[in-house]
Amino acid sequence: xxxxxxxxxxxxxxxxxxxxxxxxxxxxxxxxxxxxxxxxxxxxxxxxxxxxxxxxxxxxxxxxxxxxxxxxxxxxxxxxxxxxxxxxxxxxxxxxxxxxxxxxxxxxxxxxxxxxxxxxxxxxxxxxxxxxxxxxxxxxxxxxxxxxxxxxxxxxxxxxxxxxxxxxxxxxxxxxxxxxxxxxxxxxxxxxxxxxxxxxxxxxxxxxxxxxxxxxxxxxxxxxxxxxxxxxxxxxxxxxxxxxxxxxxxxxxxxxxxxxxxxxxxxxxxxxxxxxxxxxxxxxxxxxxxxxxxxxxxxxxxxxxxxxxxxxxxxxxxxxxxxxxxxxxxxxxxxxxxxxxxxxxxxxxxxxxxxxxxxxxxxxxxxxxxxxxxxxxxxxxxxxxxxxxxxxxxxxxxxxxxxxxxxxxxxxxxxxxxxxxxxxxxxxxxxxxxxxxxx
Amino acid sequence: xxxxxxxxxxxxxxxxxxxxxxxxxxxxxxxxxxxxxxxxxxxxxxxxxxxxxxxxxxxxxxxxxxxxxxxxxxxxxxxxxxxxxxxxxxxxxxxxxxxxxxxxxxxxxxxxxxxxxxxxxxxxxxxxxxxxxxxxxxxxxxxxxxxxxxxxxxxxxxxxxxxxxxxxxxxxxxxxxxxxxxxxxxxxxxxxxxxxxxxxxxxxxxxxxxxxxxxxxxxxxxxxxxxxxxxxxxxxxxxxxxxxxxxxxxxxxxxxxxxxxxxxxxxxxxxxxxxxxxxxxxxxxxxxxxxxxxxxxxxxxxxxxxxxxx
Numbered sequence: 199x200x201x202x203x204x205x206x207x208x209x210x211x212x213x214x215x216x217x218x219x220x221x222x223x224x225x226x227x228x229x230x231x232x233x234x235x236x237x238x239x240x241x242x243x244x245x246x247x248x249x250x251x252x253x254x255x256x257x258x259x260x261x262x263x264x265x266x267x268x269x270x271x272x273x274x275x276x277x278x279x280x281x282x283x284x285x286x287x288x289x290x291x292x293x294x295x296x297x298x299x300x301x302x303x304x305x306x307x308x309x310x311x312x313x314x315x316x317x318x319x320x321x322x323x324x325x326x327x328x329x330x331x332x333x334x335x336x337x338x339x340x341x342x343x344x345x346x347x348x349x350x351x352x353x354x355x356x357x358x359x360x361x362x363x364x365x366x367x368x369x370x371x372x373x374x375x376x377x378x379x380x381x382x383x384x385x386x387x388x389x390x391x392x393x394x395x396x397x398x399x400x401x402x403x404x405x406x407x408x409x410x411x412x413x414x415x416x417x418x419x420x421x422x423x424x425x426x427x428x429x430x431x432x433x434x435x436x437x438x439x440x441x442x443x444x445x446x447x448x449x450x451x452x453x454x455x456x457x458x459x460x461x462x463x464x465x466x467x468x469x470x471x472x473x474x475x476x477x478x479x480x481x482x483x484x485x486x487x488x489x490x491x492x493x494x495x496x497x498x499x500x501x502x503x504x505x506x507x508x509x510x511x512x513x514x515x516x517x518x519x520x521x522x523x524x525x526x527x528x529x530x531x532x533x534x535x536x537x538x539x540x541x542x543x544x545x546x547x548x549x550x551x552x553x554x555x556x557x558x559x560x561x562x563x564x565x566x567x568x569x570x571x572x573x574x575x576x577x578x579x580x581x582x583x584x585x586x587x588x589x590x591x592x593x594x595x596x597x598x599x600x601x602x603x604x605x606x607x608x609x610x611x612x613x614x615x616x617x618x619x620x621x622x623x624x625x626x627x628x629x630x631x632x633x634x635x636x637x
Numbered sequence: 638x639x640x641x642x643x644x645x646x647x648x649x650x651x652x653x654x655x656x657x658x659x660x661x662x663x664x665x666x667x668x669x670x671x672x673x674x675x676x677x678x679x680x681x682x683x684x685x686x687x688x689x690x691x692x693x694x695x696x697x698x699x700x701x702x703x704x705x706x707x708x709x710x711x712x713x714x715x716x717x718x719x720x721x722x723x724x725x726x727x728x729x730x731x732x733x734x735x736x737x738x739x740x741x742x743x744x745x746x747x748x749x750x751x752x753x754x755x756x757x758x759x760x761x762x763x764x765x766x767x768x769x770x771x772x773x774x775x776x777x778x779x780x781x782x783x784x785x786x787x788x789x790x791x792x793x794x795x796x797x798x799x800x801x802x803x804x805x806x807x808x809x810x811x812x813x814x815x816x817x818x819x820x821x822x823x824x825x826x827x828x829x830x831x832x833x834x835x836x837x838x839x840x841x842x843x844x845x846x847x848x849x850x851x852x853x854x855x856x857x858x859x860x861x862x863x864x865x866x867x868x869x870x871x872x873x874x875x876x877x878x879x880x881x882x883x884x885x886x887x888x889x890x891x892x893x894x895x896x897x898x899x900x901x902x903x904x905x906x907x908x909x910x911x912x913x914x915x916x917x918x919x920x921x922x923x924x925x926x927x928x929x930x931x932x933x934x935x936x937x938x939x940x941x942x943x944x945x946x947x
Contacts, residue, residue, distance in 0.1 A: 204941075204946065205941075208652075437941060441941075447946040449941060449942025450942075522642055522643045522649060523642045528647075529648045529649075529650070530647050531647055531649065533642065533643060534644075535641055535642065535644055554645070555651045556651065562656055562710070562713065562754075563756070565656055565715075565755050565884045566884045566885050568889045569654075571891070571938075572891075576940055576941045577940050577941045577946070579889060579890070579937070602940040602941065605647075607647050610651070611650060613651075
């Protein structure tokens with residue numbers, strides 16, 4: 199069988215060689231930990247603690263701020279220093295709970311867990327919701343809501359996003375190899391919510407050892423299978439992933455559930471296992487530290503709230519002072535203003551680069567070469583949409599299907615004129631979506 | 638450790654390719670045809686016309702941009718491509734100043750007055766060739782080979798005479814400097830295909846639709862000898878691989894490229910078989926250039942999830 203793929207996409211240097219063979223190491227920080235109240239899509243969480251309170255690891259320190267929201271838990275034991283404005287990895291100052299770590303990692307006693315077969319659907323969903331799990335691949339959508347579609351019996355596929363198509367990041371890769379059982383059990387738990395669903399692990403072909411490990415692990419799981427995907431960015435984009443795994447295609451005004459699909463990331467599924475099978479709250483995740491400017495790149499299991507500075511220290515520091523730090527992947531991640539920002543639920547990696555490819559690039563005139571059109575996974579015309587965006591022609595932008603953009607950045611990557619295509623389209627798209635909601 | 642790092646919106650990496658690299662690859666791809674043309678027409682000193690025309694294109698771009706206080710963009714090599722392509726489309730005996738005049742017209746009138754690189758709606762080299770054809774009809778249709786004046790093989794073909802297709806393939810025939818050797822042109826075209834600068838959509842649909850047209854209307858049926866002579870004669874190969882594939886003046890959509898190729902194939906056939914002149918490639922391409930906005934509108938792809946995913 200040929201490898202599954204979609205039309206468009208790019209093949210940047212995957213950079214995974216830096217960190218793929220480094221086993222996950224646990225990192226325990228000292229000093230303060232910082233917990234933004236908004237680490238997810240939806241309303242920010244409401245703080246439950248005040249300055250001077252003593253908290254335990256796993257204790258809820260902020261409650262959901264609405265239906266679409268998620269709680270936040272302390273990842274260490276210690277004392278609350280207060281509520282402060284701190285930098286988030288995306289570079290904005292945001293309200294954060296700051297906790298001084300006492301170093302004892304005293305964990306709170308969780309409720310006793312029941313076996314999966316004894317739990318009702320609501321109990322399982324509450325467990326996932328209460329533990330604060332959100333889409334940990336970067337989107338941050340509260341998982342409890344994603345797993346509560348109107349008609350659960352109409353869900354045909356649960357797709358584990360094992361593509362990890364962003365260059366450099368290897369956190370999911372290490373998780374798949376080292377926590378295969380936890381990942382499978384996470385899938386088992388999600389499948390228990392959907393009586394008619396099959397589980398698919400969709401893995402890019404550059405992770406052959408993961409494909410082998412998962413294949414042998416699902417050999418006695420009748421409801422699960424592993425699919426091999428061509429290595430290509432953005433293979434892990436939700437729409438492309440659903441299409442290659444099931445042949446179903448959705449566009450901007452559809453949810454995956456409309457096509458009978460739910461997509462969850464590797465880290466998310468593993469944490470669903472910890473939440474439901476172990477009763478633990480979401481307090482840690484795996485983060486890759488990599489890039490051409492890190493002395494010893496690696497993969498770390500860290501408490502949420504740890505500063506990126508600690509990650510850099512643990513990795514031997516920078517080779518030379520870097521020009522650019524990125525939280526997340528080089529294609530869709532955030533350039534960080536400062537390393538003094540905490541790891542959040544959606545931080546999959548920290549990348550440091552000696553040179554900033556963007557700063558070097560000089561923007562010149564479009565030569566209509568059509569490379570952006572050829573790579574666009576949404577099959578739209580990025581160069582023309584960027585022109586419309588620059589002219590603020592919102593109607594023209596919408597008429598040319600500008601809202602279908604998934605902001606994967608493939609167009610900006612290939613452009614020989616170094617135009618900021620995704621950037622122009624992305625900001626126009628935000629305006630157009632906001633105006634659409636107003637109507 | 639509180640220094641500020643570079644901040645920008647994602648993506649944070651860029652492919653190495655730049656406009657200048659692409660233009661350089663086109664120049665390299667034109668070298669076999671250029672070298673063959675200069676050698677083939679060595680008695681006519683074709684090299685002078687090639688050098689003067691190319692230099693005039695670059696210089697006029699430089700001077701225009703200086704005068705207009707615009708950033709100078711000659712380093713992107715697009716003016717070199719235009720000048721060289723124009724030279725390859727000129728008869729070797731053309732006075733050098735006519736070539737220079739054509740280059741100035743291509744760069745200043747066709748390209749810069751419409752906004753510079755990427756903004757022109759017509760292929761500058763071909764528009765300049767047509768301009769020269771109108772201004773200097775005699776010199777532009779005067780063809781010599783080995784000191785002997787006469788019609789081009791394509792004109793002989795139109796007159797119903799026999800032609801030597803082997804000579805047309807190699808290129809030791811009358812014609813413009815760069816169009817005669819199909820072998821030299823194809824070496825360059827293969828290079829562009831392998832480097833991913835062009836693909837088969839435009840040249841493929843152009844050539845196939847042209848062959849179908851002359852098979853139906855040429856009066857020879859499916860005669861390989863006649864078809865080969867038509868394909869190797871005149872500017873068809875140079876036009877299909879190097880002029881029709883010009884990014885700026887061709888459609889951006891995949892489907893549009895095929896429709897555009899078919900338009901050129903049909904127009905070339907129409908002009909060659911039913912027109913007054915033996916040749917028709919230049920006019921077929923620039924007329925099709927004018928149809929590009931319409932073709933793009935009609936071939937806008939369907940987005941992913943609305944049928945475009947297949």
